[in-house]
Amino acid sequence: MRVVLYTCLARASPQEGGAEWAECERIALAAGCQVIGHIHDRSPDRSDLGRLLNTAPRSKGIDELVVTSIDRLSLDPARLQQITKQLKQAGVRIITPHSSLDYSYQRIRDALLAPWDPSED
Numbered sequence: 300m301r302v303v304l305y306t307c308l309a310r311a312s313p314q315e316g317g318a319e320w321a322e323c324e325r326i327a328l329a330a331g332c333q334v335i336g337h338i339h340d341r342s343p344d345r346s347d348l349g350r351l352l353n354t355a356p357r358s359k360g361i362d363e364l365v366v367t368s369i370d371r372l373s374l375d376p377a378r379l380q381q382i383t384k385q386l387k388q389a390g391v392r393i394i395t396p397h398s399s400l401d402y403s404y405q406r407i408r409d410a411l412l413a414p415w416d417p418s419e420d
Contacts, residue, residue, distance in 0.1 A: 307340040
Protein backbone atom coordinates (compact mmCIF):
# COMPACT_ATOMS: atom_id res chain seq x y z
CA MET A 300 0.00 0.00 0.00
CA ARG A 301 1.17 3.49 -0.87
CA VAL A 302 0.62 6.06 1.86
CA VAL A 303 0.99 9.76 2.47
CA LEU A 304 1.77 10.96 5.98
CA TYR A 305 -0.25 13.95 7.15
CA THR A 306 0.64 16.18 10.09
CA CYS A 307 -0.98 19.40 11.22
CA LEU A 308 0.49 21.36 14.09
CA ALA A 309 -0.14 25.05 13.66
CA ARG A 310 1.64 26.09 16.86
CA ALA A 311 4.10 23.26 17.24
CA SER A 312 7.77 23.49 17.90
CA PRO A 313 10.10 21.81 15.40
CA GLN A 314 10.56 18.97 17.93
CA GLU A 315 6.79 18.40 18.23
CA GLY A 316 6.37 18.43 14.46
CA GLY A 317 9.25 15.99 14.08
CA ALA A 318 7.80 13.69 16.73
CA GLU A 319 4.41 13.61 15.02
CA TRP A 320 6.01 12.92 11.65
CA ALA A 321 8.08 10.10 13.18
CA GLU A 322 4.92 8.62 14.74
CA CYS A 323 3.13 8.68 11.37
CA GLU A 324 6.12 7.01 9.74
CA ARG A 325 6.20 4.33 12.47
CA ILE A 326 2.48 3.65 11.93
CA ALA A 327 2.95 3.32 8.17
CA LEU A 328 5.97 1.04 8.42
CA ALA A 329 4.26 -1.15 11.05
CA ALA A 330 1.35 -1.56 8.61
CA GLY A 331 3.81 -2.59 5.87
CA CYS A 332 3.11 0.48 3.75
CA GLN A 333 5.33 2.37 1.32
CA VAL A 334 5.56 6.05 2.23
CA ILE A 335 5.30 8.12 -0.96
CA GLY A 336 4.86 11.56 0.54
CA HIS A 337 4.43 13.79 3.55
CA ILE A 338 2.11 16.75 3.94
CA HIS A 339 2.56 19.12 6.86
CA ASP A 340 0.06 21.90 7.42
CA ARG A 341 1.11 24.78 9.60
CA SER A 342 -2.14 26.69 9.30
CA PRO A 343 -5.44 25.79 10.97
CA ASP A 344 -7.26 25.96 7.61
CA ARG A 345 -5.41 22.82 6.48
CA SER A 346 -4.80 24.23 3.00
CA ASP A 347 -2.30 21.52 2.01
CA LEU A 348 -4.80 18.80 2.91
CA GLY A 349 -7.37 20.65 0.83
CA ARG A 350 -5.03 20.63 -2.17
CA LEU A 351 -4.47 16.89 -1.76
CA LEU A 352 -8.22 16.25 -1.59
CA ASN A 353 -8.82 18.36 -4.69
CA THR A 354 -6.28 16.48 -6.80
CA ALA A 355 -8.00 13.09 -6.60
CA PRO A 356 -5.79 11.00 -4.29
CA ARG A 357 -6.29 7.83 -6.33
CA SER A 358 -4.92 9.51 -9.44
CA LYS A 359 -1.74 10.16 -7.46
CA GLY A 360 -1.53 6.50 -6.42
CA ILE A 361 -2.42 7.07 -2.77
CA ASP A 362 -4.06 4.11 -1.06
CA GLU A 363 -3.96 5.38 2.51
CA LEU A 364 -3.47 8.55 4.55
CA VAL A 365 -1.69 8.21 7.89
CA VAL A 366 -2.47 10.57 10.78
CA THR A 367 -1.70 10.34 14.48
CA SER A 368 -5.35 11.06 15.30
CA ILE A 369 -8.50 11.53 13.25
CA ASP A 370 -8.87 15.07 14.61
CA ARG A 371 -5.71 16.08 12.75
CA LEU A 372 -7.89 16.21 9.63
CA SER A 373 -10.30 18.72 11.18
CA LEU A 374 -11.59 19.82 14.55
CA ASP A 375 -14.94 20.78 13.01
CA PRO A 376 -17.20 17.70 13.04
CA ALA A 377 -19.03 18.64 9.83
CA ARG A 378 -15.76 19.29 7.99
CA LEU A 379 -14.27 16.04 9.33
CA GLN A 380 -17.29 14.16 8.03
CA GLN A 381 -16.85 15.83 4.62
CA ILE A 382 -13.12 15.02 4.47
CA THR A 383 -13.54 11.37 5.47
CA LYS A 384 -16.38 10.97 2.96
CA GLN A 385 -14.24 12.49 0.21
CA LEU A 386 -11.33 10.18 1.04
CA LYS A 387 -13.61 7.14 1.16
CA GLN A 388 -15.10 8.01 -2.24
CA ALA A 389 -11.56 8.30 -3.63
CA GLY A 390 -10.77 4.84 -2.22
CA VAL A 391 -8.28 6.19 0.33
CA ARG A 392 -8.30 4.60 3.76
CA ILE A 393 -7.28 6.58 6.85
CA ILE A 394 -4.81 4.90 9.19
CA THR A 395 -4.32 6.04 12.79
CA PRO A 396 -2.70 4.27 15.76
CA HIS A 397 -6.19 3.62 17.13
CA SER A 398 -8.27 3.35 13.96
CA SER A 399 -11.20 1.48 15.50
CA LEU A 400 -11.42 3.96 18.39
CA ASP A 401 -11.12 6.96 16.06
CA TYR A 402 -13.82 5.63 13.74
CA SER A 403 -16.11 4.81 16.67
CA TYR A 404 -15.65 8.36 17.92
CA GLN A 405 -16.34 9.69 14.44
CA ARG A 406 -19.52 7.62 14.08
CA ILE A 407 -20.80 8.93 17.41
CA ARG A 408 -20.05 12.50 16.33
CA ASP A 409 -21.72 11.91 12.95
CA ALA A 410 -24.83 10.58 14.69
CA LEU A 411 -24.96 13.63 16.91
CA LEU A 412 -24.70 15.90 13.88
CA ALA A 413 -27.35 14.08 11.85
CA PRO A 414 -30.71 15.78 11.57
CA TRP A 415 -33.18 14.39 14.07
CA ASP A 416 -36.59 13.32 12.86
CA PRO A 417 -38.94 12.83 15.83
CA SER A 418 -41.34 10.82 13.65
CA GLU A 419 -38.76 8.02 13.50
CA ASP A 420 -38.95 7.42 17.26
